[in-house]
Amino acid sequence: MNQMSIGQLSKQAGVKVTTIRYYESIGLLAEPERSQSGRRLYGQKAVQTLSFVRHGRDLGFPMNVIKRLLNLQQDPDQNCESVNNIAQEQLEEVQKRLRQLRALEEELQRMIRTCKGGAVSDCKIISTLNDHGECLSDRHERVSPL
Amino acid sequence: MNQMSIGQLSKQAGVKVTTIRYYESIGLLAEPERSQSGRRLYGQKAVQTLSFVRHGRDLGFPMNVIKRLLNLQQDPDQNCESVNNIAQEQLEEVQKRLRQLRALEEELQRMIRTCKGGAVSDCKIISTLNDHGECLSDRHERVSPL
DNA sequence: CCTAAATGCTACAGCGACTATAGAATCAAG
DNA sequence: CTTGATTCTATAGTCGCTGTAGCATTTAGG
Numbered sequence: 001m002n003q004m005s006i007g008q009l010s011k012q013a014g015v016k017v018t019t020i021r022y023y024e025s026i027g028l029l030a031e032p033e034r035s036q037s038g039r040r041l042y043g044q045k046a047v048q049t050l051s052f053v054r055h056g057r058d059l060g061f062p063m064n065v066i067k068r069l070l071n072l073q074q075d076p077d078q079n080c081e082s083v084n085n086i087a088q089e090q091l092e093e094v095q096k097r098l099r100q101l102r103a104l105e106e107e108l109q110r111m112i113r114t115c116k117g118g119a120v121s122d123c124k125i126i127s128t129l130n131d132h133g134e135c136l137s138d139r140h141e142r143v144s145p146l
Numbered sequence: 147m148n149q150m151s152i153g154q155l156s157k158q159a160g161v162k163v164t165t166i167r168y169y170e171s172i173g174l175l176a177e178p179e180r181s182q183s184g185r186r187l188y189g190q191k192a193v194q195t196l197s198f199v200r201h202g203r204d205l206g207f208p209m210n211v212i213k214r215l216l217n218l219q220q221d222p223d224q225n226c227e228s229v230n231n232i233a234q235e236q237l238e239e240v241q242k243r244l245r246q247l248r249a250l251e252e253e254l255q256r257m258i259r260t261c262k263g264g265a266v267s268d269c270k271i272i273s274t275l276n277d278h279g280e281c282l283s284d285r286h287e288r289v290s291p292l
Numbered sequence: 293c294c295t296a297a298a299t300g301c302t303a304c305a306g307c308g309a310c311t312a313t314a315g316a317a318t319c320a321a322g
Numbered sequence: 323c324t325t326g327a328t329t330c331t332a333t334a335g336t337c338g339c340t341g342t343a344g345c346a347t348t349t350a351g352g
Contacts, residue, residue: 005348007299017300022339037347039300060250063338084261091254094247101244104206108237115230153328163329168310183318185329209309 003033003041013050020050028053028067061090148189149179155188159196166196174199174213207236 010017023029029049033041049070056066065086072083156163169175175195179187195216202212211232218229 005300016340018340019338021301026338035347037300039347057338059253060247080261084258087254087258087261091251091258094251094254098244098247098251101206101240101247105237105240105244107205108233108240112230112233112237115226115233151328152330162311164311165309167330172309183329185318203309 002043004043006040006042009042009046009050012047013054015050015054023050023053026063028063028070059090060094065090149187150189152186152188155192155196158193159200161196161200169196169199172209174209174216205236206240211236 004012006017006020009015010020013020015023020029024031029046032043032046035041052070052073053066056069061069069083069086072086150158152163152166155161156166159166161169166175170177175192178189178192181187198216198219199212202215203209207215215229215232218232
């Protein structure tokens, strides 16, 4: 009952087979037992770990943060504070990104609003991109993609 | 005056030297003239193009969209409508991402709010990641990182 | 029992948008 | 003339996977 194939694990955890093998390769998931023919056999714990990882990824946690959380989870006597700190950091990252995106939204809306049609040579969007490079730029950060 | 090195171009356009060479390698930037010793020599047009690209990237436009915009810009008689459409698409992408991030922000805040300290075994954040995998997950999309 | 489809295995290449490194040549300033 | 900065090419690495090739094994149907 508690021994399942990688395909079954994939379905239960909602993580693709190839991704599971990838997680194993980077040490995120422990190497499982193998059947006589060399196929991976997983127990219930793998489902839990994978669900944990997937949910963390859905929340936008990067891999290294998830690794940290997994380690903390392993050690149930540790104080909750460190976990809280990680979540707090993550929240701040999200809020920072939200601010960036809201600025971006406004600028795009402004570009679109001021464009009244006509030839590209008069296009406000193009000229915004050409000349108005100061309003979001000239930070020395590179903004992550969407 | 109008012939500058890649380093000068880098400073003027705010794009790193290596990135400029990379843009050339993917055909985003035309191959420039070379000095006798083989160094790249750029004119004012390169500054314009690079600023355009950088500002587009800052706005979150992916590379292929920027390529499209550059082509449109090249052709100044074309109607502005296609440019507007691209900007519109981009706005929608940004707004979609904003909705995702706001949901994420709420979930993180909820996690942090319900965590009152104590051992990891009782931690609401960990258990949220463990058990509560349905509220943002079970979409078949993978959310982009921050 | 036999076959065909599904699933599994390893190993490696590719994605996007760069960044970093190595090792050589050239240039500008003191 | 020397030193340090800049530039050159070429290649590998980043992240978080995904896709491919070419096998071996398992499972379901006839």
